[in-house]
Amino acid sequence: MDTTLLAIAILLPLVGFLINTFFGKNLSKAVVGIISSSTVALAFIITVLQFIAMQGGSEPVKHIWFDWIRVAGYTVDFAFYYDQLSILWLLFVTGIGTLIHIYSTSYMHDDENFHKFFSYLNLFIFFMMVLVTGSNLLMMFIGWEGVGLCSYLLIGFWYQNQDYNDAAKKAFIMNRVGDLGFLVGTFVLLHLFGTIDFMELRALTEYGSIGASIGLLSIATLGLFIGATGKSAQLPLFTWLPDAMAGPTPVSALIHAATMVTAGIFLITRLNFVFDLTPNIQNVIAVIGALTALVAASIALVQNDIKKVLAFSTVSQLGLMFLALGLGAYEIAVFHVITHAFFKACLFLGSGSVIHAIGGEQDMRHMGGLKNTMKITYITFLISSLAISGIPPLSGFFSKDEILLTAFHGNKILWIIASFASILTAFYMFRLVFLTFFNKFRGTKEQEDRLHESPAPMTMPLIILAVLAAIGGLISIPGSSWLNKFLAPVITNNALSHPHELGTTEYILMALAVVGALIGIGYAYTKYMKNKHVPVNDNNVPGLQKLLVEKYYIDDIYQFLIVQPLNYMGSFFKKNVEVLISGMVSGFGFVASELSYQAKKSQNGNIGLYLFVFVIGVSAILYYLFIAN
Amino acid sequence: MEQVLQIIGIEQYIYLSVILFCIGVFGILYRRNAIVMFMSIEIMLNAANLLLVAFSNYHEDAQGQVFVFFTMAVAAAEVAIGLAILVAIYRHIGSIDIDKLKNLKG
Numbered sequence: 001m002d003t004t005l006l007a008i009a010i011l012l013p014l015v016g017f018l019i020n021t022f023f024g025k026n027l028s029k030a031v032v033g034i035i036s037s038s039t040v041a042l043a044f045i046i047t048v049l050q051f052i053a054m055q056g057g058s059e060p061v062k063h064i065w066f067d068w069i070r071v072a073g074y075t076v077d078f079a080f081y082y083d084q085l086s087i088l089w090l091l092f093v094t095g096i097g098t099l100i101h102i103y104s105t106s107y108m109h110d111d112e113n114f115h116k117f118f119s120y121l122n123l124f125i126f127f128m129m130v131l132v133t134g135s136n137l138l139m140m141f142i143g144w145e146g147v148g149l150c151s152y153l154l155i156g157f158w159y160q161n162q163d164y165n166d167a168a169k170k171a172f173i174m175n176r177v178g179d180l181g182f183l184v185g186t187f188v189l190l191h192l193f194g195t196i197d198f199m200e201l202r203a204l205t206e207y208g209s210i211g212a213s214i215g216l217l218s219i220a221t222l223g224l225f226i227g228a229t230g231k232s233a234q235l236p237l238f239t240w241l242p243d244a245m246a247g248p249t250p251v252s253a254l255i256h257a258a259t260m261v262t263a264g265i266f267l268i269t270r271l272n273f274v275f276d277l278t279p280n281i282q283n284v285i286a287v288i289g290a291l292t293a294l295v296a297a298s299i300a301l302v303q304n305d306i307k308k309v310l311a312f313s314t315v316s317q318l319g320l321m322f323l324a325l326g327l328g329a330y331e332i333a334v335f336h337v338i339t340h341a342f343f344k345a346c347l348f349l350g351s352g353s354v355i356h357a358i359g360g361e362q363d364m365r366h367m368g369g370l371k372n373t374m375k376i377t378y379i380t381f382l383i384s385s386l387a388i389s390g391i392p393p394l395s396g397f398f399s400k401d402e403i404l405l406t407a408f409h410g411n412k413i414l415w416i417i418a419s420f421a422s423i424l425t426a427f428y429m430f431r432l433v434f435l436t437f438f439n440k441f442r443g444t445k446e447q448e449d450r451l452h453e454s455p456a457p458m459t460m461p462l463i464i465l466a467v468l469a470a471i472g473g474l475i476s477i478p479g480s481s482w483l484n485k486f487l488a489p490v491i492t493n494n495a496l497s498h499p500h501e502l503g504t505t506e507y508i509l510m511a512l513a514v515v516g517a518l519i520g521i522g523y524a525y526t527k528y529m530k531n532k533h534v535p536v537n538d539n540n541v542p543g544l545q546k547l548l549v550e551k552y553y554i555d556d557i558y559q560f561l562i563v564q565p566l567n568y569m570g571s572f573f574k575k576n577v578e579v580l581i582s583g584m585v586s587g588f589g590f591v592a593s594e595l596s597y598q599a600k601k602s603q604n605g606n607i608g609l610y611l612f613v614f615v616i617g618v619s620a621i622l623y624y625l626f627i628a629n
Numbered sequence: 630m631e632q633v634l635q636i637i638g639i640e641q642y643i644y645l646s647v648i649l650f651c652i653g654v655f656g657i658l659y660r661r662n663a664i665v666m667f668m669s670i671e672i673m674l675n676a677a678n679l680l681l682v683a684f685s686n687y688h689e690d691a692q693g694q695v696f697v698f699f700t701m702a703v704a705a706a707e708v709a710i711g712l713a714i715l716v717a718i719y720r721h722i723g724s725i726d727i728d729k730l731k732n733l734k735g
């Protein structure tokens with residue numbers, strides 16, 4: 001493995017970011033687009049070369065750049081760690097990143113802050129690469145925080161809109177809650193093992209005895225899991241992700257669907273050997289994952305904003321990945337991360353193409369009948385929808401089915417929850433497809449006249465992603481899984497995750513999953529195609545549906561339990577304590593300025609007086625020095 | 630050389646130079662004409678010079694007299710610059726009364 005090349009690959013997007021930040025304003029849009037896209041594309045090419053060189057097995061490489069922290073016996077290197085997992089993640093981060101950069105050159109073309117957008121995107125890719133290649137938890141934390149920052153910047157990219165700013169702040173603050181967990185986990189691991197380097201941790205957990213400190217270790221893994229719930233939008237910290245759709249659509253595709261939100265899964269997979277030691281926390285992860293999958297899928301049923309549906313769908317799919325993680329099937333979670341990255345990026349970019357065509361409209365009630373005017377978008381969107389619904393032989397079928405199989409072998413209740421969430425997934429995805437692409441157009445006349453297929457830089461990534469969404473399942477077909485073999489060196493305990501011996505049970509389960517998906521699609525068909533049902537206004541929905549429209553009132557509960565008390569406390573402190581403190585501070589200032597105001601009167605410009613004072617002063621000094629003593 | 634001090638004692642020189650110095654100080658404090666003030670400064674300098682020469686003689690050490698030459702040179706330079714400044718001031722405000730120089734104040 002060529003560490004120099006990989007270092008260049010990591011630094012390339014940073015270079016793109018610096019160029020676009022400092023010179024982007026004076027460069028033409030074409031140049032900005034080429035610089036930022038080509039840096040990411042080059043990074044992708046380098047990664048592909050390294051990936052090819054890795055085939056047939058290779059030892060992980062730790063590339064130390066310099067000593068970073070060396071204090072009280074603890075050492076933290078500024079180092080990068082290249083193994084199968086990080087290369088795999090680099091591969092799809094830079095790959096999908098390249099496609100989305102190209103897509104954005106067209107999508108963002110009319111934006112005045114074009115160069116800013118691209119510099120943020122490049123910065124994001126850089127931090128994401130640091131996150132996945134960092135050799136210890138602190139290095140990972142740099143990337144972890146960096147992608148959070150970029151997410152914040154890009155959600156609030158259209159900063160003139162206060163709602164978008166609020167969404168950006170919400171994302172940042174909720175992530176901070178999770179980050180606290182991440183830090184606690186890091187510190188506890190440092191305390192327990194004296195190191196946070198992945199290689200050393202792995203060696204220590206494999207050969208050392210944990211024994212009595214299992215409780216502390218559980219705290220560490222729970223903390224890391226809380227960090228993961230923040231970044232990957234799981235219960236109870238998931239409400240920021242739907243709001244994050246305020247950002248431009250390519251951002252939703254890249255950051256809030258394909259890459260950044262999978263950082264939590266990466267973290268747990270990276271530390272699988274630690275999580276394996278704490279089965280209690282694994283159960284928590286599985287339960288939280290399954291519940292998130294169900295809750296988010298049910299909310300997605302009634303959303304009318306095309307991007308909100310996809311956002312809740314992302315949360316739900318991430319829930320399924322966490323379910324797999326909790327059951328110890330790490331490579332299956334990674335498998336679903338990859339296939340999900342393909343089809344969800346394609347779905348988001350497809351929705352971006354639709355939004356672009358209708359001129360910024362995101363409400364599905366004002367869409368419809370787009371399949372005739374937007375052929376490529378329609379076909380790619382349909383393929384990805386089929387993939388996410390789990391229709392064979394598309395990629396989503398394989399990965400989701402593996403998760404369901406694992407759940408079935410692990411815990412029947414979780415299996416039922418996850419299966420139900422999958423049926424809901426099929427339903428809401430096809431509700432989306434039917435409302436958007438079929439029947440008559442429901443928007444205004446001007447919008448209808450302007451409808452057009454998006455230009456090639458937007459459709460090309462769609463086609464590539466749709467192809468990947470269709471065939472991506474090949475990397476891990478049951479029976480001979482390339483992915484499992486590839487990831488085998490990374491995952492310590494992979495005895496759990498081999499439900500690949502295909503017996504009758506497995507085939508029945510597969511059939512059940514497919515039938516479930518078809519039921520979901522069929523129900524959506526009867527409701528939205530045959531009966532031409534269009535969702536009513538949010539205020540008029542009946543009973544139980546209201547609960548879903550209001551997202552189980554989770555936002556309102558947070559508002560009531562956390563935001564309002566904080567606001568109340570803030571205004572209390574402002575009214576009372578603030579007055580005292582600022583009174584003291586400005587009191588000091590007032591006294592000082594008043595004193596100097598008086599003192600300056602003596603400087604009246606009268607040279608005679610100055611001389612007089614001078615003589616008096618000298619006399620006093622002489623008196624003191626020679627006569628008084 | 631000793632004769633001089635034998636005829637008139639060192640104390641007399643000290644008294645003289647103290648009187649000269651005080652004349653200078655009071656001249657500075659009570660006069661408002663800048664040229665007169667300059668002259669007062671010169672008187673003070675010369676009081677110091679006188680004392681230096683007297684003690685140089687008293688200690689039979691030529692260093693004090695050498696020092697006086699330096700003082701004179703510095704005083705000459707100071708006068709040259711000071712007078713130039715005074716000329717500039719006079720051209721500017723038409724007077725050398727220091728009470729009129731009040732523009733620099735806090």
